[in-house]
Amino acid sequence: xxxxxxxxxxxxxxxxxxxxxxxxxxxxxxxxxxxxxxxxxxxxxxxxxxxxxxxxxxxxxxxxxxxxxxxxxxxxxxxxxxxxxxxxxxxxxxxxxxxxxxxxxxxxxxxxxxxxxxxxxxxxxxxxxxxxxxxxxxxxxxxxxxxxxxxxxxxxxxxxxxxxxxxxx
Ligand code: OFO
Numbered sequence: 001x002x003x004x005x006x007x008x009x010x011x012x013x014x015x016x017x018x019x020x021x022x023x024x025x026x027x028x029x030x031x032x033x034x035x036x037x038x039x040x041x042x043x044x045x046x047x048x049x050x051x052x053x054x055x056x057x058x059x060x061x062x063x064x065x066x067x068x069x070x071x072x073x074x075x076x077x078x079x080x081x082x083x084x085x086x087x088x089x090x091x092x093x094x095x096x097x098x099x100x101x102x103x104x105x106x107x108x109x110x111x112x113x114x115x116x117x118x119x120x121x122x123x124x125x126x127x128x129x130x131x132x133x134x135x136x137x138x139x140x141x142x143x144x145x146x147x148x149x150x151x152x153x154x155x156x157x158x159x160x161x162x163x164x165x166x167x168x169x
Contacts, residue, residue, distance in 0.1 A: 006113050007066040009104050010057055015071045016100055017054035021047040023076040023093060027086050030078070036151070038159025039083065045163045046090075052166035053126070060119055083151055084141045091134040098127040122168055 002010070028043030061068050080086045101123045108117035137158070144150040 002064045011069045014054045014057045021050035026076040038155035042158040042161045056168045094130045
């Protein structure tokens with residue numbers, strides 16, 4: 001059994017994960033509009049992974065016999081200023097997600113809910129990967145520039161990404 005405070009923060013996190021999916025879909029649509037289909041595919045896969053993150057929380061709440069309470073999603077940004085702006089915004093977003101995962105870890109310790117504290121370790125590790133993925137792309141953009149030749153090559157590279165469903169196990 002998880003208490004109301006833990007249930008509430010986990011439900012909020014489901015909303016944040018689904019909002020992340022919305023945001024990355026919005027970024028993917030922007031790239032697609034620009035004819036940058038590799039970037040677009042990368043963002044769509046990122047969005048699918050965010051839905052997986054939300055569903056792992058969803059399944060956990062149900063398994064602990066608590067109530068899933070889905071909340072309304074905010075609309076994501078739809079206007080961006082090019083490739084670097086998008087990846088910078090995505091990285092900033094991931095940092096806010098890392099803060100909210102840290103807040104869940106702290107709360108579960110305060111509430112002596114060590115099972116949920118253990119569960120949330122997966123997200124703490126995942127956030128290291130998530131921040132690193134975006135930072136690496138930003139580093140490449142900074143190193144090689146965002147002119148059309150460099151963007152073309154990066155678009156080809158990012159278009160190779162394959163979707164692997166995020167798994168808690
Ligand atoms: Fe992008 O991260 Fe989910 O948790």
